[in-house]
Amino acid sequence: MARAHTLGPLPETLALFPLPGALLLPHARLxxxxxxxxxxxxxxxxxxxxxxxxxxxxxxxxxxxxxxxGRLQRIGCAGRIVAFMETDDGRxxxxxxxxxxxxxxAAIDSFSPYLRHKVSWDSFAEDLDAEATDIAFDRAExxxxxxxxxxxxxxxxxxxxxxxAPAPLLINALSVLCPFSTDEKQALLExxxxxxxxxxxxxxxxxxxxxxxxxxxxx
Numbered sequence: 001m002a003r004a005h006t007l008g009p010l011p012e013t014l015a016l017f018p019l020p021g022a023l024l025l026p027h028a029r030l031x032x033x034x035x036x037x038x039x040x041x042x043x044x045x046x047x048x049x050x051x052x053x054x055x056x057x058x059x060x061x062x063x064x065x066x067x068x069x070g071r072l073q074r075i076g077c078a079g080r081i082v083a084f085m086e087t088d089d090g091r092x093x094x095x096x097x098x099x100x101x102x103x104x105x106a107a108i109d110s111f112s113p114y115l116r117h118k119v120s121w122d123s124f125a126e127d128l129d130a131e132a133t134d135i136a137f138d139r140a141e142x143x144x145x146x147x148x149x150x151x152x153x154x155x156x157x158x159x160x161x162x163x164x165a166p167a168p169l170l171i172n173a174l175s176v177l178c179p180f181s182t183d184e185k186q187a188l189l190e191x192x193x194x195x196x197x198x199x200x201x202x203x204x205x206x207x208x209x210x211x212x213x214x215x216x217x218x219x
Contacts, residue, residue, distance in 0.1 A: 010053075012118060014053060014054070014055035015046055015053075016056075016114065018057050020058055020059055021185060022185075023077075024079045025176060026172075027169070031094070034093070040092060042113075045112070052081040053099065055119065058076070058182055073186055077100070077102070078119075079097055079099060082096065103122075105118030105119050132193075135195070137167045152208065
């Protein structure tokens with residue numbers, strides 16, 4: 001079986017980049033524009049490591065009246081810096097290639113201006129599998145639903161590329177790119193399998209087409 005990850009053992013600690021609404025998934029890509037000094041320092045430090053991994057994680061939302069400052073979701077995804085460019089005004093433009101999800105562990109006390117945490121990879125061995133498939137994937141049905149979503153939202157995608165994309169790439173890329181809420185993005189991240197993620201994605205697409213006030217059954 002092919003393995004997508006060839007970096008050696010995954011590290012026991014990660015530099016974290018908490019970013020609401022930013023979703024990274026295994027085998028997907030996420031472009032980032034880095035401008036805050038603490039995260040510029042983070043990128044500098046990560047580029048010096050052998051693994052070049054950054055842990056993307058979402059801050060935890062809280063009900064009104066409850067202070068959730070500093071609280072993070074328990075599951076994130078590590079991405080390897082696969083592209084890097086420095087701009088004339090000192091920003092970094094990087095692209096992360098998703099490697100594996102992780103479960104958040106204890107914070108590490110350090111003098112770095114960014115967060116570092118211990119992480120566990122134990123529950124996500126399947127993320128390293130480059131041959132993950134969705135055997136129940138119905139491409140024609142999925143593309144029909146996607147066309148209705150794009151029509152309803154006014155998006156104009158590269159339709160020919162979408163039609164030709166392998167199912168894992170199509171499902172993960174849409175999960176990353178569609179403007180879902182932070183909680184919805186987290187649900188896509190935590191889906192146990194590619195099939196579960198596709199089912200969650202289809203539910204979100206249908207909900208976006210019908211709107212929250214339409215309680216008619218799904219077709």
